[in-house]
Amino acid sequence: xxxxxxxxxxxxxxxxxxxxxxxxxxxxxxxxxxxxxxxxxxxxxxxxxxxxxxxxxxxxxxxxxxxxxxxxxxxxxxxxxxxxxxxxxxxxxxxxxxxxxxxxxxxxxxxxxxxxxxxxxxxxxxxxxxxxxxxxxxxxxxxxxxxxxxxxxxxxxxxxxxxxxxxxxxxxxxxxxxxxxxxxxxxxxxxxxxxxxxxxxxxxxxxxxxxxxxxxxxxxxxxxxxxxxxxxxxxxxxxxxxxxxxxxxxxxxxxxxxxxxxxxxxxxxxxxx
Numbered sequence: 001x002x003x004x005x006x007x008x009x010x011x012x013x014x015x016x017x018x019x020x021x022x023x024x025x026x027x028x029x030x031x032x033x034x035x036x037x038x039x040x041x042x043x044x045x046x047x048x049x050x051x052x053x054x055x056x057x058x059x060x061x062x063x064x065x066x067x068x069x070x071x072x073x074x075x076x077x078x079x080x081x082x083x084x085x086x087x088x089x090x091x092x093x094x095x096x097x098x099x100x101x102x103x104x105x106x107x108x109x110x111x112x113x114x115x116x117x118x119x120x121x122x123x124x125x126x127x128x129x130x131x132x133x134x135x136x137x138x139x140x141x142x143x144x145x146x147x148x149x150x151x152x153x154x155x156x157x158x159x160x161x162x163x164x165x166x167x168x169x170x171x172x173x174x175x176x177x178x179x180x181x182x183x184x185x186x187x188x189x190x191x192x193x194x195x196x197x198x199x200x201x202x203x204x205x206x207x208x209x210x211x212x213x214x215x216x217x218x219x220x221x222x223x224x225x226x227x228x229x230x231x232x233x234x235x236x237x238x239x240x241x242x243x244x245x246x247x248x249x250x251x252x253x254x255x256x257x258x259x260x261x262x263x264x265x266x267x268x269x270x271x272x273x
Contacts, residue, residue, distance in 0.1 A: 002044050002151045002158070002175065024157035026177045030083040031055070033093070038086075044151070044158060044176045047185045048072065051176075052084045054188030058215040062088060065194070126242030129222035131166050131200055132264050135254050138201070138225060141168055142249055145203050151175040152205070159206050161186045163199040163221065171199055179206050180215065187219050201225065208234045208247060217241040223262055225249050230257060 005020045027045055031038045031052055043051060049070050056062040071085040145162040152158045152175060161182035162173040174185035183204065190196040202221045204212060207228040214237065216224045224238065225246040238245035239258040246263060248255045256263045 002046055003155045022154045024151060024155045024177050032083060032085040033061070034087055035085055041178075041181070043178060043181045047174055047189070048084055050174070050185045050188035050192065051181055052086055052188065053191055054184030054186065054215075056086060057191055058184060058187060058218045060218060062086070062093065063218075065191070124217075126240070127217065127220060127222045128242060129200070129220075129262075131222065132262050132266075133166065133201060133223055134264055134266050137168050138223075138246065138254060138263065139249060139252065141170075141201060141203055142225075142227070144168075144170055145173055145205070148173050149175060149205065158182075159204065161205070162203045163187075163190060164201040164203070165198045166200040171195060179204055179209075180211050183212055183215050187215065190219075196220075203249075207231070208245065210234050210237055213237045213241065213243060213245065216243055222259075225254070 002025055003022045004025055006023050008019055008021045009016050010019045025044050026042055028040050029043050030040045069087045073083050141164050145160055149160045158175045158177055159179040159182050160175045163171045163186050172186045172189045174182045176182040190199055199221050201223040202216050204226045208226040208230040210233045213234050223244045227250055230245055230247045235257045244259040244262040246254050246256045
């Protein structure tokens with residue numbers, strides 16, 4: 001369940017009424033790795049396995065295509081309502097796993113809980129994907145994502161992320177109270193379905209900050225676009241990592257901040273350079 005009804009009183013200029021308001025659910029999820037506590041993240045329940053798979057992948061904790069298992073466990077009468085235990089048969093997990101996060105990551109911040117700034121920076125070469133996406137096609141992708149934001153339409157309180165191939169075909173769309181969680185759910189689903197390599201465009205419904213850029217980079221998605229503004233560090237990081245970062249994608253407009261050559265005005269769906 002991604003939304004719930006809550007009683008409230010709504011005031012206007014002349015009167016007030018009691019209403020049942022639909023709100024996006026926020027609840028804690030404890031993530032264990034090989035039965036050892038890793039982090040607690042605040043998220044919207046649903047697609048928890050995809051969330052954990054995507055989170056561990058985008059943080060370079062577990063990037064193997066297989067050799068893992070998940071155990072889900074509900075915990076009643078506890079501050080933590082739900083937990084997922086990630087069990088890896090591969091022993092190539094980072095030696096500094098305990099240093100990667102402290103206990104709590106809030107829904108508004110994908111890097112909260114990080115203990116070491118060195119773990120935030122990527123050292124791999126720039127993405128060199130030579131695709132070009134037309135501006136009209138990019139905006140059509142946003143229209144497609146917007147039409148499937150069911151939780152947002154009910155509550156107005158969730159973010160969405162969606163992945164598309166270079167022809168504008170929707171590969172995955174997920175919603176969550178946290179932008180970074182929605183991205184991890186999308187990436188995790190595509191990993192589980194062995195389709196991540198088809199993703200060429202990642203859309204997010206809100207603003208773009210540093211952690212979203214690093215997740216796109218780890219997933220090797222060359223085009224990242226958002227409805228709202230980017231942060232300064234997001235632009236600088238995208239430029240360094242070879243990612244095309246577009247923002248303010250609404251009302252038939254697109255502002256491109258880095259690796260601009262991937263976005264063209266031609267009405268053709270896509271092409272390779």
